[in-house]
Every structure is written in C-alpha cells, then in structure tokens.
Amino acid sequence: MTQQITLERRWQETDVTPERSASAQNNNGTSAARGDKLCAADHGDKVQNVEEKPKVELKKKVTLLRGISIIIGTIIGAGIFISPKGILSHSGSVGMSLIVWIACGVLSLFGALCYAELGTCIKKSGGHYTYIMEAFGPQMAFIRLWSDLIAIRPAGMAVISLAFGQYILEPLFMPCHIPPMAVKLATAIGITSVMYLNSMSVTWTARIQIVLTISKLLAIALIIVPGLYQLFKGETQNFENAFVMSNVKLSGMPLAFYSGMYAYAGWFYLNFVTEEVTNPEKTVPLAICISMAIVTACYVLANVAYYTVMTAEELLDSDAVAVTFAEKLFGKFSIVVPLFVALSCFGSMNGCIFALSRMFYVASREGQLPSVLSMIHIRKNTPLAAVLIMYPMTMLQLFVGDIYSLLNFMSFLRWLFIGVVVLGLIYLRYKKPDLPRPFKVPLFIPVIFCLTCFFMVFLSLYSDPFNTGIGFVISLTGLPAYYILLHFNRRPQWIQRTFDSINRSLQILLEVVPADQ
Incomplete structure (x- = not known):
C-alpha cells in the first residue's frame, strides 16, 4: 500500500508531458528534492532531517571490459560456427577467402572508428538513430526508427533466437530431427529470459554478457588451438595451391565481401549506450579497437583451423562447419559444440536487447515514440518499457511470420543507413567544424567506408531488385507514419485522451517515471 501511494505521488510530481514537468519544477523551486522532509522538535529546538531518495536514471555502469563484451558478444553469433562457406563459395579459393576475411575486418574497423568519432562528439545514446537525427533531421531519423521497429530488429532477433533454440x-535429440514446434518453444523461452534479464538489472545484464563473451571465446579457442596444432604438425595439404585463380570470379567478389561484412556486423552497438559508458571519450574508441582486433583475429584463425582438417569441398558441403570440424577431431566430445553455439547466440540476443532498448528510449525522449518508453523503473533503474517494446513483435514474427524472407528484404537497409550515418559524419565536419572531437579519424577512412556501404546497396539493387524493392517500400511507409503519428494536428480529442490514458496506465502498471535530470 505504501509503495502504491509513493508511486502515485511520483506520478503527480512527474507527469508524462514536458509542460507539466516544467511547471512542477517552477512551482516547487527544484525537481531534485524528491525525498520526504522529516521535521522533529526536541526540547524546543527544531531539527530537520532530509532523506533523499536515489536518483531514477540510467547509471554509468558500462566500463571498458563491459564495453568490449557488448561489442564482441553481439558480433560473434552463430555464423562463424555454422556457415563460413558463403565467403569461400563466392571468393573461389581458400587463399582468397582468407584475404576477404581480413579485408572485411579492416573495413569493419574503419566503420567502427567512424562511429567512435561520432560517439565521442555526440554523447547521446541511440546509435544510428541519434547520428542521423543530428546530421539530417527528424524525418530521416524516424524512417530509420520505423524500419527497425516494425521489421528489421524483431526479425533479426527472431532469427538469432531460432539458432539458439535449434x-x-x-544434444537432447541427436541424432534425430528436432520438431519445429519444440525449436520455437525453446526459442520463445530464450527470448523471454533475455527480456526479463534486461528488465531487472543493468549490472547483471552486463555481468552475464561478460560471462557469455568469455564462453564464446573459449568455444572459438577449442577450434583455433587444435587447428593450429594440426597446422604445426604439417597438415598443410589443404593450403597447397590456395591462390589458384581458375575458380575465382570477379563477379562473385562483391558477394563475398557482402557476406563477410554481415559476419562482422555489430561493432556499432556500444554507441547505442553511450550515456551509460564511463569516460566515453576514452572508453568508446579503446573498446572498439580492442574488440575489432580480437574478432578479426578469431575469424581468420578459426577459418585457418577449419582448413587444416577439412578440404574446401568438405567445408562447402557442411551445414554446420564447427560441428563437422569437432566430429573429425574430438569424436563424441563434439556434442559440446552445439551448447557453445547456443551460448554464443544467447550472448548476441542479450547484447542486442541491451543496446536496442536504448535506441527506443532516446527516440521516446525526442518525442518520436510514446513517452512511457523514456521512463525508468523506480527501483531497478532500467528502461523497462523500452526493453519490452520488441517482445510482442518478435514473438509474432517467430510464430506466424516469414522471418527469413523479411531479412532478405531488409538486409540491404542496414548498410544503406550505416552509409548515411558515416556520410553524416563527413557532413558534420563542414556543418559543425567547431564541434568538440576528442577522437578524430582521418577523412579518407569515412570516405572509403561510405563508398563501400553504398556499393553493397547498389549490389543488392542489381542482384535482387524485387526483394530490394519490397524492402524500400516497407521502409518508405515510415513517411506517412511520420506525418500521421507526429504531425496530425487535427486528431480528435477523444483519441488523444485515450492515448494519454493508456500512457498513464502503463506508467503505473510498469512502475516507471521520467528520469531525474
């Protein structure tokens, strides 16, 4: 009962509208004095005790180690364990595939360095959304937000979660086939547990992310160390004639780079939580550089290890490369590989939810999503509503949607908007030359990376115009949504009152309030 009264009082002091919040601050003289003032008289002297409640806000709990775990934990998912054959099939030879892995790591580092500059000069969370907002305005930022909210992020989360469920x-069904409904139920449990974890504690979310990142690095070490041991023993027959150019086709190289850049995607997630990073001017660039060096080394060495045991033909025929590798070297012990893959997928799910919830939090703070999404739980200090917003869409797509087709429609949009963000960096160099830039990259780095992104977009248009066109149509629905939802001045009062009532009810139900300033 006391908790309910306290929440009601907090609601009255901090309404969802900025106007009422501002007027409350003016009337009370300050918004910080939310503690109860207790007065007592002793022998005629008045003694005033002020018990201040802790601030309701997102704390700066992302240290360097946690930042590295967020980046590595979201980049390394199931791909390196399951199907690195996409690069081999398009590059045409073992040697060229290794060069593509290294080149994609360098290009991804270029993009990460560009985001490091943006993260140190624009110290707001939100990632792509925030940077597009700063450079090109709210309309372009909303289109990106709309695409993420209705399609890209729920579908991406459902896909990596399905890999976790599989x-x-x-190990429970080997060697039998797993029923599809069992996979979906396990997937639903995984999604729910990740959402619950991110709703309850930022600290435990970060700690578990560190543990999961270490576990996936150990899993990769189980591949790299035995593979290099085989290499030092002289198992080099699969590297003979590694650069034979007979099967190499220039037309396939862009597709190989496209697959490689997709495998490295995730280096931008630390920028989604910039406001929670301790000393972001140093932590963000350092975490990005360390993470990209580790991921690139792991990817290249893991592929070298695969080729010490498997020929190129065996790798192309395998549905799960790491499992085939383990079966050849470890025998029955290979049963642990699926468990490591599942843990790796769970780490990617956890990191994605942690980062993406901050984008919705910032978008709500900018007035482009319902205001309840920018509120913080009064005890947990987590953006509870922003964490939960993707849950219904993800579950819907998991059970009724054609997820993989949707990802085909939308995959090129990732690189389109990342290219737009880096173009915004170049534009801000001229638009706001006096903006403080504690970390500044040479101009050729954003130019090369921006051209790479737009080249991959053009490749998508050329290779699959139908699905790419559908993706464009889905994203362009953000234009009417922008004007209808945000600029419809003649909305009937009863609709507005309904929205306000829903917003208020959710605030009370979830026990969230606006963050203390």
Missing part, C-alpha cells in the same frame, strides 16, 4: 536442443 542448438540448445541439439
């Missing part, structure tokens, strides 16, 4: 059940 591999967590693999």
Whole structure:
C-alpha cells in the first residue's frame, strides 16, 4: 500500500508531458528534492532531517571490459560456427577467402572508428538513430526508427533466437530431427529470459554478457588451438595451391565481401549506450579497437583451423562447419559444440536487447515514440518499457511470420543507413567544424567506408531488385507514419485522451517515471 501511494505521488510530481514537468519544477523551486522532509522538535529546538531518495536514471555502469563484451558478444553469433562457406563459395579459393576475411575486418574497423568519432562528439545514446537525427533531421531519423521497429530488429532477433533454440536442443535429440514446434518453444523461452534479464538489472545484464563473451571465446579457442596444432604438425595439404585463380570470379567478389561484412556486423552497438559508458571519450574508441582486433583475429584463425582438417569441398558441403570440424577431431566430445553455439547466440540476443532498448528510449525522449518508453523503473533503474517494446513483435514474427524472407528484404537497409550515418559524419565536419572531437579519424577512412556501404546497396539493387524493392517500400511507409503519428494536428480529442490514458496506465502498471535530470 505504501509503495502504491509513493508511486502515485511520483506520478503527480512527474507527469508524462514536458509542460507539466516544467511547471512542477517552477512551482516547487527544484525537481531534485524528491525525498520526504522529516521535521522533529526536541526540547524546543527544531531539527530537520532530509532523506533523499536515489536518483531514477540510467547509471554509468558500462566500463571498458563491459564495453568490449557488448561489442564482441553481439558480433560473434552463430555464423562463424555454422556457415563460413558463403565467403569461400563466392571468393573461389581458400587463399582468397582468407584475404576477404581480413579485408572485411579492416573495413569493419574503419566503420567502427567512424562511429567512435561520432560517439565521442555526440554523447547521446541511440546509435544510428541519434547520428542521423543530428546530421539530417527528424524525418530521416524516424524512417530509420520505423524500419527497425516494425521489421528489421524483431526479425533479426527472431532469427538469432531460432539458432539458439535449434542448438540448445541439439544434444537432447541427436541424432534425430528436432520438431519445429519444440525449436520455437525453446526459442520463445530464450527470448523471454533475455527480456526479463534486461528488465531487472543493468549490472547483471552486463555481468552475464561478460560471462557469455568469455564462453564464446573459449568455444572459438577449442577450434583455433587444435587447428593450429594440426597446422604445426604439417597438415598443410589443404593450403597447397590456395591462390589458384581458375575458380575465382570477379563477379562473385562483391558477394563475398557482402557476406563477410554481415559476419562482422555489430561493432556499432556500444554507441547505442553511450550515456551509460564511463569516460566515453576514452572508453568508446579503446573498446572498439580492442574488440575489432580480437574478432578479426578469431575469424581468420578459426577459418585457418577449419582448413587444416577439412578440404574446401568438405567445408562447402557442411551445414554446420564447427560441428563437422569437432566430429573429425574430438569424436563424441563434439556434442559440446552445439551448447557453445547456443551460448554464443544467447550472448548476441542479450547484447542486442541491451543496446536496442536504448535506441527506443532516446527516440521516446525526442518525442518520436510514446513517452512511457523514456521512463525508468523506480527501483531497478532500467528502461523497462523500452526493453519490452520488441517482445510482442518478435514473438509474432517467430510464430506466424516469414522471418527469413523479411531479412532478405531488409538486409540491404542496414548498410544503406550505416552509409548515411558515416556520410553524416563527413557532413558534420563542414556543418559543425567547431564541434568538440576528442577522437578524430582521418577523412579518407569515412570516405572509403561510405563508398563501400553504398556499393553493397547498389549490389543488392542489381542482384535482387524485387526483394530490394519490397524492402524500400516497407521502409518508405515510415513517411506517412511520420506525418500521421507526429504531425496530425487535427486528431480528435477523444483519441488523444485515450492515448494519454493508456500512457498513464502503463506508467503505473510498469512502475516507471521520467528520469531525474
């Protein structure tokens, strides 16, 4: 009962509208004095005790180690364990595939360095959304937000979660086929547990992310160390004639780079939580550089290890490369590989939810999503509503949607908007030359990376115009949504009152309030 009264009082002091919040501050003289003032008289003297409640806000709890775990934990998912054959099939030879892995790591580092500059000069969370907002305005930022909210992020989360459900059940059903409904149920449990974890504690979310990142690095070490041991023993026959150019086709190289850049995607997630990073001017660039060096080394060495045991033909025929590798070297012990893959997928799910919730939090703070999404739980200090917003869409797509087709439609949009963000960096160099830039990259780095992104977009238009066109149509629905939802001045009062009532009810139900300033 006391908790309910306290929440009601907090609601009255901090309404969802900025106007009422501002007027409350003016009337009370300050918004910081939310504690109860307790007065007592002793022998005629008045003694005033002020018990201040802790601030309701997102704390700066992302240290360098946690930042590295967020980046590595979201980049390394199931791909390196399951199907690195996409690069091999398009590059045409073992040697060229290794060069593509290294080149994609360098290009991804270029993009990460560009985001490091943006993260140190624009110290707001939100990632792509915030940077597009700063450079090109709210309309372009909303289109990116709309695409993420209705399609890209729920579908991406459902896909990586399905990989988790598949591999967590693999040891229980081997060698039988896993029923599809069992996979979806395990996937639903995984999604729910990740959402619950991110809703309850930022600290435990970060700690578990560190543990999961270490576990996936150990899993890769189980591949790299035995593979290099085989290499030092002289198992080099699969590297003979590694650069034979007979099967190399220039037309396939862009597709190989496209697959490689997709495998490295995730280096931008630390920028989604910039406001929670301790000393972001140093932590963000350092975490990005360390993470990209580790990921690139792991990817290249893992592929070298694969080729010490498997020929190129065996790798192309395998549905799960790491499992085939383990079966050849470890025998029955290979059953642990699916568990490591499942843990790797769970780490990617956890990191994605942690970062993406901050984008919705910032978008709400900018007035482009319902205001309840920018509120913080009164005890947990987590953006509870922003964490939960993707849950219904993800579950819907998991059980009724054609997820993989949707990802085909939308995959090129990732690189389109990342290219727009880096173009915005170049534009801000001229638009706001006096903006403080504690970390500044040479101009050729954003130019090369921006051209790479737009080249991959053009490649998508050329290779698959139908699906790419559908993706454009889905994203362009953000234009009417922008004007209808945000600029419809003649909305009937009863609709507005309904929205306000829903917003207020959710605030009370979730026990969230606006963050203290």
